[in-house]
Amino acid sequence: MSFIKKPRINHPGLDTNAVGLTIQDYEGAMSTLCAGCGHDSVSSAIVQAYYELAIEPHRVAKLSGIGCSSKTPTYFLRPAHGFNSVHGRMPSIATGASAANRDLHYIGISGDGDSLSIGLGQFCHAIRRNVDMFYVIENNGVYGLTKGQFSASADVGSPARKGGGTNEIPPIDPVLTAINFGCSFVARGFSGDKTTLVPLIKAAILHRGFALLDVISPCVTFNDHEGSTKSYLHTREFEQTAVYADFVPIRDEITASVDTHVTPVTLHDGSQIHLRTVDPDYDPFDRDSVVAYLREHQNKGQIVTGLLFVDETAPDMLTLSSTTQTPLVDLSFDTLNPGAAALKTLQKQWR
Amino acid sequence: MATQDRVNDFVIRIATVNGTGSASANSLLMKAIFRMGIPVVGKNYFPSNIQGLPTWYEIRVTKDAYLSRSGHIDIMVAMNAQTYSDDLISVQSGGVFIYDSTRRREELHTRTDVTVLPIPLSELANNAFTGARTRILMRNVTYVGALAALLEIDLDTLKQLLEETFSNKQALIDSNLTAIQIGYNYAREQFNCPLSMRLSRLDKTAGHIMIDGNTAAALGCVYAGATVGSWYPITPSTSLFDAFTDFCKRFRTDTESGTQNYCIIQAEDELAAIGMALGAAWNGARAFTSTSGPGISLMSEFLGLAYFTEIPLVLFDIQRVGPSTGMPTRTQQSDILSAAYASHGDTRHVLLFPSDPAECFELAVTAFDLADRLQTPVIVLSDLDIGMNDWPCPELRWDDTYRPDYGKVYRANELRDLERFQRYLDVDGDGICYRSLPGDHPRGAYLIRGSGHNQAGAYTERSDEYIEVMDRLRRKFDTAATLVPGPIIERTPNADVAIVSLGSCHGAIQETRDRLAEKGLASDYLRIRAFPFCDDVRSFIDSHPRVFVVEQNRDAQLRSLLMTETGIAADRLVPVLYYGGEPLSSVDIIDVILEEIKQGKAA
Numbered sequence: 033m034s035f036i037k038k039p040r041i042n043h044p045g046l047d048t049n050a051v052g053l054t055i056q057d058y059e060g061a062m063s064t065l066c067a068g069c070g071h072d073s074v075s076s077a078i079v080q081a082y083y084e085l086a087i088e089p090h091r092v093a094k095l096s097g098i099g100c101s102s103k104t105p106t107y108f109l110r111p112a113h114g115f116n117s118v119h120g121r122m123p124s125i126a127t128g129a130s131a132a133n134r135d136l137h138y139i140g141i142s143g144d145g146d147s148l149s150i151g152l153g154q155f156c157h158a159i160r161r162n163v164d165m166f167y168v169i170e171n172n173g174v175y176g177l178t179k180g181q182f183s184a185s186a187d188v189g190s191p192a193r194k195g196g197g198t199n200e201i202p203p204i205d206p207v208l209t210a211i212n213f214g215c216s217f218v219a220r221g222f223s224g225d226k227t228t229l230v231p232l233i234k235a236a237i238l239h240r241g242f243a244l245l246d247v248i249s250p251c252v253t254f255n256d257h258e259g260s261t262k263s264y265l266h267t268r269e270f271e272q273t274a275v276y277a278d279f280v281p282i283r284d285e286i287t288a289s290v291d292t293h294v295t296p297v298t299l300h301d302g303s304q305i306h307l308r309t310v311d312p313d314y315d316p317f318d319r320d321s322v323v324a325y326l327r328e329h330q331n332k333g334q335i336v337t338g339l340l341f342v343d344e345t346a347p348d349m350l351t352l353s354s355t356t357q358t359p360l361v362d363l364s365f366d367t368l369n370p371g372a373a374a375l376k377t378l379q380k381q382w383r
Numbered sequence: 384m385a386t387q388d389r390v391n392d393f394v395i396r397i398a399t400v401n402g403t404g405s406a407s408a409n410s411l412l413m414k415a416i417f418r419m420g421i422p423v424v425g426k427n428y429f430p431s432n433i434q435g436l437p438t439w440y441e442i443r444v445t446k447d448a449y450l451s452r453s454g455h456i457d458i459m460v461a462m463n464a465q466t467y468s469d470d471l472i473s474v475q476s477g478g479v480f481i482y483d484s485t486r487r488r489e490e491l492h493t494r495t496d497v498t499v500l501p502i503p504l505s506e507l508a509n510n511a512f513t514g515a516r517t518r519i520l521m522r523n524v525t526y527v528g529a530l531a532a533l534l535e536i537d538l539d540t541l542k543q544l545l546e547e548t549f550s551n552k553q554a555l556i557d558s559n560l561t562a563i564q565i566g567y568n569y570a571r572e573q574f575n576c577p578l579s580m581r582l583s584r585l586d587k588t589a590g591h592i593m594i595d596g597n598t599a600a601a602l603g604c605v606y607a608g609a610t611v612g613s614w615y616p617i618t619p620s621t622s623l624f625d626a627f628t629d630f631c632k633r634f635r636t637d638t639e640s641g642t643q644n645y646c647i648i649q650a651e652d653e654l655a656a657i658g659m660a661l662g663a664a665w666n667g668a669r670a671f672t673s674t675s676g677p678g679i680s681l682m683s684e685f686l687g688l689a690y691f692t693e694i695p696l697v698l699f700d701i702q703r704v705g706p707s708t709g710m711p712t713r714t715q716q717s718d719i720l721s722a723a724y725a726s727h728g729d730t731r732h733v734l735l736f737p738s739d740p741a742e743c744f745e746l747a748v749t750a751f752d753l754a755d756r757l758q759t760p761v762i763v764l765s766d767l768d769i770g771m772n773d774w775p776c777p778e779l780r781w782d783d784t785y786r787p788d789y790g791k792v793y794r795a796n797e798l799r800d801l802e803r804f805q806r807y808l809d810v811d812g813d814g815i816c817y818r819s820l821p822g823d824h825p826r827g828a829y830l831i832r833g834s835g836h837n838q839a840g841a842y843t844e845r846s847d848e849y850i851e852v853m854d855r856l857r858r859k860f861d862t863a864a865t866l867v868p869g870p871i872i873e874r875t876p877n878a879d880v881a882i883v884s885l886g887s888c889h890g891a892i893q894e895t896r897d898r899l900a901e902k903g904l905a906s907d908y909l910r911i912r913a914f915p916f917c918d919d920v921r922s923f924i925d926s927h928p929r930v931f932v933v934e935q936n937r938d939a940q941l942r943s944l945l946m947t948e949t950g951i952a953a954d955r956l957v958p959v960l961y962y963g964g965e966p967l968s969s970v971d972i973i974d975v976i977l978e979e980i981k982q983g984k985a986a
Binding site: 090113131350 | 606610611637643646647650652654655656657661666688778779821822823825827828830831833842
């Protein structure tokens with residue numbers, strides 16, 4: 033754990049992005065997580081993704097619940113407002129925040145304890161509503177802050193690092209859960225593989241609706257030991273990427289020459305993701321076949337990663353409710369208040 | 384009693400089965416009396432059930448414009464065979480018992496002190512109408528017709544009301560009018576009309592409306608400029624969001640595009656409901672939720688978060704009978720303590736106590752201003768009696784010069800000029816800090832957190848920094864005491880009795896004071912409208928040796944709060960408690976006070 037203040041060094045030679053900011057402008061405070069924690073790699077990938085997308089950091093709202101993962105919003109996007117809420121309840125905060133101001137980019141950071149145990153209900157309902165947000169589960173199979181208890185994503189047969197025996201209860205898979213609840217964007221990544229993580233994050237940020245990214249993010253202190261199915265070693269060995277996602281920004285000319293097995297998906301802002309499927313029969317637009325594929329590989333002990341399912345046509349929460357395009361926080365009081373004369377007319381029915 | 388002329392001063396109770404559509408008949412009856420210029424109050428006693436259980440509707444005709452139950456029943460219209468015998472017993476001596484005598488029941492003709500009027504309502508309706516549902520509905524309207532003859536309700540007024548209700552459905556107007564005429568004619572032919580208890584036009588309802596508190600509160604939210612409402616269905620607060628939805632559709636929908644200038648979310652539970660409101664309020668919207676007792680328990684975690692992170696939030700608690708599920712369709716004031724100190728740790732919340740629907744409207748607006756000004760949750764403690772019953776109120780008024788008080792917010796232009804923004808810095812010394820809104824300006828950014836934080840908003844585990852924040856929050860609560868609505872105080876020279884109360888007790892207390900005055904006992908009365916208590920509350924109690932504290936719960940929660948917060952000794956606060964779940968009546972108060980006086984314990 034680091035407890036020194038992060039020094040800010042300005043390199044005059046640093047590149048700037050389209051809004052004139054350097055990657056440093058997207059960083060946060062020094063992490064206080066354990067050295068080697070997978071979560072720090074995720075934070076770093078997040079920094080790079082927002083930088084490359086040239087989203088002004090103060091137009092992002094970072095939300096989290098409670099747990100190691102939920103501490104990480106401090107470690108990226110310093111100029112963004114953050115909300116470290118209560119355990120398992122971040123989705124409801126994000127839902128209300130999005131209702132009030134639809135123009136901000138929402139990123140929710142959660143963990144397997146926060147989203148799959150105490151917060152499973154709110155997680156599922158935010159998916160149902162298709163709240164326009166990017167939702168990350170930093171999934172390590174254990175409760176880190178309370179020192180290593182199994183979480184709901186721990187696989188059957190996982191041994192505890194010290195004491196506690198072996199987990200015998202079947203896990204909740206956030207990816208399958210999300211697909212079954214109608215999630216419009218479902219991806220899985222691995223914190224040990226930043227190069228594939230960054231394009232997944234960029235696509236998730238620009239997806240309109242609920243974008244879930246489940247990241248296998250090993251806990252070096254409590255769940256990286258032999259026999260753990262959430263360790264670096266195990267994930268590297270059993271990871272099977274089903275769909276590679278290449279992000280093609282709107283500013284780049286989109287050429288038509290795409291390979292077979294490559295499907296371009298146009299996001300709401302006009303940029304594209306190019307999906308390269310490893311298996312020619314894999315269809316990332318067909319919910320049922322994705323579920324079957326995931327189940328089949330899960331049963332073989334494989335961890336399927338990539339942009340696994342996407343539906344860019346699903347209406348998000350505020351589209352479904354016909355909420356005005358103007359953020360509600362920007363509506364003037366005169367627009368909102370019906371006035372004295374209307375009140376007088378209204379009351380005739382109660383005479 | 385029977386011989387006494389009881390013009391414009393009696394209680395009608397109608398006993399029916401829920402799900403039979405009696406509500407519209409009862410509403411027609413009450414509104415007709417109201418339109419005759421005679422003050423009325425309606426109380427609905429309904430089961431926590433959809434169909435088939437007993438339900439009663441009570442209309443108090445009160446020339447003196449009292450607002451509470453009288454505690455007696457003078458005229459019973461018994462339409463539910465399940466409850467015939469109990470309904471007969473509940474009529475007070477000298478009263479009238481009307482029942483559906485399609486099947487005559489001799490056992491109901493046993494009370495010699497009650498006039499029993501058998502009317503074959505089902506038979507009359509069955510002969511005149513076809514279709515099972517229509518016959519049941521029209522049977523109800525038929526008793527309205529009979530009462531019109533017995534009480535001298537103006538037939539033209541009934542006709543006008545029906546025309547307004549079913550504006551373009553002539554067939555419905557006609558069938559209702561037929562049913563009224565049938566009942567009217569039958570009563571005129573069979574009985575001596577009118578009864579000694581009857582109506583006579585007055586001019587006491589001009590400038591008044593009949594409205595329930597939940598509708599009025601919802602209207603207050605619209606007028607306060609609330610844009611985000613999140614809720615979870617629970618009796619008796621559901622109708623608040625039903626009304627808010629209706630008003631928003633009417634007033635907040637863009638007529639051209641059909642887009643909505645609001646967002647209402649039915650949440651998955653009360654935890655999410657308050658979480659959503661909190662998220663929206665954090666972003667700068669006026670946001671609110673509403674619930675009842677069980678929801679307060681569930682929302683406590685988030686109330687603590689809102690208190691500690693200092694996010695404005697408006698929460699309506701339409702109290703019902705607890706503990707646990709309790710009696711969901713009965714009224715009580717039993718969330719006072721749990722609302723005041725909701726959540727773990729040292730927390731305290733601003734509470735507002737409306738006493739009637741008009742105050743629900745007014746205090747809803749106040750709640751948003753206070754929440755924004757104080758950056759803290761404001762809980763409006765209404766109850767089922769106020770929220771779901773129709774009360775006569777002065778017409779609601781709105782001042783178009785009103786502008787919301789959004790409190791201390793640094794917007795982008797101010798943040799730009801600021802050397803350093805510190806979220807929890809007490810710049811003005813009143814305990815209220817300046818907040819910034821997400822998305823406004825990078826300099827306003829900070830990470831809001833329920834964990835220990837210092838005045839810059841950064842994480843801390845240092846005791847001095849933690850104490851600094853906690854002490855300031857306490858100071859902020861002292862500031863709140865100077866901003867919340869003060870009590871309403873009514874003093875009488877040389878008062879013998881002093882009463883302190885709140886909320887829906889008000890009507891019963893007004894009536895109690897009149898009864899005491901008739902016995903030569905003058906009274907002082909203070910009605911608390913908010914917590915924290917302002918100095919006026921303390922000085923009122925200090926100016927009397929003893930004060931009766933009237934409230935609707937078993938454990939004297941208001942009295943406890945007064946003792947804890949003002950340090951006033953227990954023996955100076957005499958509890959007067961009613962917690963049976965029916966709306967409070969002066970009958971529940973007056974005997975306790977008289978008994979105490981007899982024992983020399985008066986003020």
